[in-house]
Amino acid sequence: MLNRLHGPLGWTLLFLAGLLFPFVVGNDYHLTVMSTAYLFAIATLGLNLIVGYTGQFNLAHAGFMAIGAYTVGILTVDHGFSYWLSFVLAGAVTVAVGLPLGWVSLRLKGHYFSIFTLCVGYIIYLVIEKWEDLTHGPVGIIGIPAPEPIGDFGFETPRAQYYLMFFFLVLGVWAMRRIVNSLLGRTFMAIRNGDDLAEALGINLMRNKLLAFLISVLYAGWAGALYAGFVRFLGPDIAGVHHTFDMTMYMLIGGLGTLIGPLFGSLSVPWITQYLQFLQEYRFVIFGPILILLVIYLPHGVVGTWLGWRARRAAQVSAAAKPE
Amino acid sequence: MLKIEHLTKKFGGNTAVNNVSTTVEEGKINAIIGPNGAGKTTFFNLISGVHRPTSGTITYDGRDITSLRTDAVARLGVARTFQATTLFDNASVLDNLIVGHRLRTRSGLLDVLVGSSRLREEERICREKARNALDFVGLSHLENRLAGDISQEERKRVAFALALATEPRLVLLDEPAGGVNPEETVGLAELIRKMVRNGLTVCLIEHKMDMIMSLADKILVLSYGEKIAEGTPAEVKANPAVIDAYLGSDHADI
Numbered sequence: 001m002l003n004r005l006h007g008p009l010g011w012t013l014l015f016l017a018g019l020l021f022p023f024v025v026g027n028d029y030h031l032t033v034m035s036t037a038y039l040f041a042i043a044t045l046g047l048n049l050i051v052g053y054t055g056q057f058n059l060a061h062a063g064f065m066a067i068g069a070y071t072v073g074i075l076t077v078d079h080g081f082s083y084w085l086s087f088v089l090a091g092a093v094t095v096a097v098g099l100p101l102g103w104v105s106l107r108l109k110g111h112y113f114s115i116f117t118l119c120v121g122y123i124i125y126l127v128i129e130k131w132e133d134l135t136h137g138p139v140g141i142i143g144i145p146a147p148e149p150i151g152d153f154g155f156e157t158p159r160a161q162y163y164l165m166f167f168f169l170v171l172g173v174w175a176m177r178r179i180v181n182s183l184l185g186r187t188f189m190a191i192r193n194g195d196d197l198a199e200a201l202g203i204n205l206m207r208n209k210l211l212a213f214l215i216s217v218l219y220a221g222w223a224g225a226l227y228a229g230f231v232r233f234l235g236p237d238i239a240g241v242h243h244t245f246d247m248t249m250y251m252l253i254g255g256l257g258t259l260i261g262p263l264f265g266s267l268s269v270p271w272i273t274q275y276l277q278f279l280q281e282y283r284f285v286i287f288g289p290i291l292i293l294l295v296i297y298l299p300h301g302v303v304g305t306w307l308g309w310r311a312r313r314a315a316q317v318s319a320a321a322k323p324e
Numbered sequence: 325m326l327k328i329e330h331l332t333k334k335f336g337g338n339t340a341v342n343n344v345s346t347t348v349e350e351g352k353i354n355a356i357i358g359p360n361g362a363g364k365t366t367f368f369n370l371i372s373g374v375h376r377p378t379s380g381t382i383t384y385d386g387r388d389i390t391s392l393r394t395d396a397v398a399r400l401g402v403a404r405t406f407q408a409t410t411l412f413d414n415a416s417v418l419d420n421l422i423v424g425h426r427l428r429t430r431s432g433l434l435d436v437l438v439g440s441s442r443l444r445e446e447e448r449i450c451r452e453k454a455r456n457a458l459d460f461v462g463l464s465h466l467e468n469r470l471a472g473d474i475s476q477e478e479r480k481r482v483a484f485a486l487a488l489a490t491e492p493r494l495v496l497l498d499e500p501a502g503g504v505n506p507e508e509t510v511g512l513a514e515l516i517r518k519m520v521r522n523g524l525t526v527c528l529i530e531h532k533m534d535m536i537m538s539l540a541d542k543i544l545v546l547s548y549g550e551k552i553a554e555g556t557p558a559e560v561k562a563n564p565a566v567i568d569a570y571l572g573s574d575h576a577d578i
Contacts, residue, residue, distance in 0.1 A: 175437060182436045183447055186423040194410035200372060201490055202398035202427025211433065300414075308414050311470060315416065318468040 011173075018166050028158040033270055035158070038165035039227050041266035042172045044247040046219020051248070052257035053180055054212040055192030056106065059244050060117040063124030064217040066239030068094045068224030070128060073141035073234045083147040087225045094221025095214050102213040106206060109195065118241065125239040140235035147229045161230055168226060172219060177259055179215065188212050192257070253294060255304025264303050325350040325494060325525050326371065331380035333366055333549075340366040342549040343380070348494065353520055354527040355536050357560075358546035359569070364529045365407075367546065368496050371527075372404050373397040384494070399427050403492035407499045409483035413472025417463065417482055420471050421454035422447075424489025450489075457485035460522075461515060477508040484515065495519060497528040501535055513539050537561065545569075 022031055047061045071090040075081035081089075105116045128135045135141070147155040147164065155164050179185050187208050190198040199205050228234055247262075250269055254261030276283035298305045326348035333341040341363045348354045356364050369375045371382055373394040382390045389397055398404075411420050429446040436443060458464055461481040466474060474482070480500060487495055500516065501509040513535050520526055530536050536543065536557070543560045545553040547569040553560050560566055 178436050178439065179433070182443060183423070183426055183429060183431055183450060184433060184436050186419075187426055189412060190423045190426070193412050196374070197406060197410055197486075199374075199394040200398055200404050200406075201424055201486065202395045203423075204393075204395045215433070311414060311416070312473075315468055315470045315473065 015170065018170070021166075022159050022162055031158045031162045033274060034267075035162045035165040035230060037267050037270045038162075038169045039223050039230065040243075040247060040250070040270075041263055042165075042169055042226070043220045043223035044250045044262040044266045045172050045176050046216040046223070047244075047247050048251050048256065048262040049176065049179070049188070049219070050212050050216040052251055052255075052262070053185060053192060054188040054209060056209060056213070057110075057114040058117045058213065058216065059114050059241065059248075060101070060105075060121035060124065061216070061220050061247060062241060062243035063121040063239050064094050064098060064220035065224035065227070065243065066124060066128060066236075067097055068221030069228040069234050069238050070135055070141070070224075071221070072225045072228040073144050074134065076145050076228075077141050077143060083145055083229055084150075087147070087222070087229070090225035090228075091218055091221050094217050094224075098214050098217035098221075099210075102210050102217070103206075106209045106213060121239065121241050121244060125236055125241075128239050129236040135236070138236060140233060141228075142233055144228050144232045144234065146232065155229070165226060165230065168222070172222075173259070173263065176219075180259055184211075189257070249291065251301070253291070253301055255301025255307070258301070258303050258307055261301050261303035265301070325385060326527070327383040328371070329381050329383070331367075331370060331382065332378045333363075333370055333375060334378045339549050341370065341377075341546075344544075344546070344549075344551045345380075346544050346551065346554060348525065348527050349542060350525050351520060351523070352525065352541040353516060353539055354525070355540035355543045356527065356529045356546060357531075357533075357536060357543060361548075362546040363549040364546055365498060366549075368404065368498055368529065371397075372402060372496060395427070398490060398492075401491070401493040402496065403487035403490045403494070404496035405480075405483045405487050405498055405500065407502055409479055409486070411471040411479065411482060413470065415471060416468050417471050417474065418451075418454055418458065418467045420482065421457060421485055421489055422450045424457065424486045425450040425453040425491070427490055453489045453491070454485075457488040458482075460488055460518075461485045477504045477512070480504060480512060481515065484519075488519075492524065494525045494527065497526060497530075499529055499531065501530060501532050509535055 021034060025031065043061065043065050047058065050056050050058045068090040071093045072083065072086040075086040075089060076083055101120055105113060105120060108116050129138055131137070149155065153160065155161055187203055190201060190203055191205060191208060195205060224238065227238065247266070250265030251262045252265070253269060254263065254265035273283065273287065276286060279286065300308055328347070329345050331341055331344045332339065344367070356367060358364050366375065370377050373389070373392050373396065376391060381388060384400060384402065389400065429450065431440070431443040431446050455464070455467070458467060461484050463478060463481050463485065466478060471482070484500070497516070501512050504512065509532060516526055516528070516539060540557055543555065543557055544551060545560060545566050552569055553563040553566045
């Protein structure tokens, strides 16, 4: 029964659940929580490509999200661009900034790469905070317009915004699913399993790592662009490394290098924290230990553990059907 | 097939490979032996492009490959295995092998996003090559097993299959029988002979003397990075320098 949920049927059910969600919950607040969760889910999907599938622990992800967000903020508020044109340009700018940064940082391996990108993320934060002429500095950008209506469909109401985020999340999952299930995804995973072996198999390490990195930051950039049009206000805080760590936590809880894991993490954790809200600051006293237990006992995450169990079962079934 | 001239590699003040010249002969089993730290693996790393030599040249099929990167060398048809093979333990054996043929395919991001027919065709070919390679090493029955669940000897065979899936002409094997028991070693030696019978050229590093002496057509002996002997197993066995430097006097009567 559980096995049937894997594959198209499961995805269809998830899709329908997302589609019907606004009709099930009564209030706008819940829609806003979910829309925000979708936003970060898009960015987390991207992060998972470079970290989970390619094995390069990038800690500058929130910085790239901020670059996308600020591109929209600056272009719409200061230069009068339309939201959608800014949205497209946000992707282009994020990739354009990611290209040289990735090219330099991907020369480093393992922890060195992580530390380097941690610094890159912090530098992006500092640039946003200090370059007041461009970014309005710590004051932030106020009054970002909502996305212009497409046809008769406007994006002013929480429900409409929800569907906008949902649309991009579905698009993001669809594209990511294609990538990771293809030869390209296998190429990335080969790099994760071992640089040396991957290279000996004729895989151009730099080109493939850079490609994964750029797709990853494109997700971040567009998630940031959606954030700008959704929250309508931007401060340097969006580039803060705690956002990267949040997204990393979503991946770990769901399962690194799985498609549904980051989705599971980024959609469930915000709700858990919502329900622990009554504990105020103390909620991390509960949340912290849960996270530690999870990492110790389910190192592959909730979804990763389930997939591993399933793969083992499938292997046993086929071994039994075809005796050696 | 492979011609190595005056190859030298220095790491700081340490000379790992010192002025070695040799040839790897097509269609034969070429072995490299030597005590630990003799520079054997460095020698492989130089051929496969992991390290750049300090001096000397490497010519493959008349083409200078001295300064080519590893992935470019692999595309020219030089495959290699490692002492320890890192497989993705949570995936099936076949899934681990499919990427082996990736270097002969061209599908990129655009093919993936639009789901092009080229991508579908190439994925079919990769799967087929993986199956053929697995069949060649005699592990077809393990196709759907998790890579983490197979034995050490089966892992060695999967590593061979991965190298074969790249469609190489020359295969470099780094300690192919390391960590497997004597009966399994015989099986792996037979597999190496089968590779040569199928038109491949093999160059291997191995510590197991019995295996090398019965398997190799030609042996190169390294000691402290220098070539101290080269020839057929019989010649090498009789060479006093080899007996002195490597085998030791108690092995002199093998």
